[in-house]
Amino acid sequence: DTAVSQTPKYLVTQMGNDKSIKCEQNLGHDTMYWYKQDSKKFLKIMFSYNNKELIINETVPNRFSPKSPDKAHLNLHINSLELGDSAVYFCASSQGASGGPQYFGPGTRLLVL
Amino acid sequence: EDQVTQSPEALRLQEGESSSLNCSYTVSGLRGLFWYRQDPGKGPEFLFTLYSAGEEKEKERLKATLTKKESFLHITAPKPEDSATYLCAVLLGNAGNMLTFGGGTRLMVKP
Numbered sequence: 001d002t003a004v005s006q007t008p009k010y011l012v013t014q015m016g017n018d019k020s021i022k023c024e025q026n027l028g029h030d031t032m033y034w035y036k037q038d039s040k041k042f043l044k045i046m047f048s049y050n051n052k053e054l055i056i057n058e059t060v061p062n063r064f065s066p067k068s069p070d071k072a073h074l075n076l077h078i079n080s081l082e083l084g085d086s087a088v089y090f091c092a093s094s095q096g097a098s099g100g101p102q103y104f105g106p107g108t109r110l111l112v113l
Numbered sequence: 114e115d116q117v118t119q120s121p122e123a124l125r126l127q128e129g130e131s132s133s134l135n136c137s138y139t140v141s142g143l144r145g146l147f148w149y150r151q152d153p154g155k156g157p158e159f160l161f162t163l164y165s166a167g168e169e170k171e172k173e174r175l176k177a178t179l180t181k182k183e184s185f186l187h188i189t190a191p192k193p194e195d196s197a198t199y200l201c202a203v204l205l206g207n208a209g210n211m212l213t214f215g216g217g218t219r220l221m222v223k224p
Contacts, residue, residue, distance in 0.1 A: 004156075031210055043157070043200065043214040055211060090156050099145045099164070099204050102212060104156035 004105035012111045021076045021108045023091030032074035033092040086112045115140040119215035126222050129190045134218045137183040142206030146184050149200040191222045
């Protein structure tokens with residue numbers, strides 16, 4: 001059973017397009033996250049979200065927006081894609097704000113041409 | 114500014130050659146330190162959480178330790194299947210539940 005899943009696995013698109021990446025977790029967690037891993041493999045938090053609070057890393061452009069239809073899903077919408085958005089995007093989840101471990105999905109490889 | 118630094122960036126070992134990976138941090142209000150393993154093309158896989166100085170955790174050939182300034186991941190008698198990138202991350206008291214990651218150590222174990 002996949003704990004945290006993402007679709008699509010690969011996404012190739014043109015500059016200026018709008019795209020979405022979907023994330024689902026079946027761990028019963030109440031907090032989900034989006035991370036970006038750049039070409040140097042550095043992993044950076046973008047958002048932390050539960051049903052009460054959205055925390056945004058201040059460096060994230062407002063072209064990026066998380067949308068959560070329910071506790072098990074957190075989708076990432078990206079408007080007006082730019083070349084610099086090319087990266088691997090990881091979804092993760094954890095239980096609450098207890099400081100427990102976060103569990104990651106397999107990643108979505110985005111290439112903007 | 115909060116910083117997490119991992120060293121070395123890359124480490125080549127012969128099978129059976131034990132070594133340690135370092136994660137040093139200059140942060141305020143540490144709530145926890147996490148170790149992850151990442152294989153090429155995959156997401157990070159959770160290994161350990163350490164919450165206070167002096168704490169140790171073990172799993173098979175891996176042992177993680179924590180002091181007030183750094184954490185070590187000791188690898189005893191590594192095997193080729195231990196080859197991966199090892200990431201450490203800190204959870205800060207003022208950052209919700211968001212992890213700050215180091216740059217990782219790429220470990221290669223040759224048979």
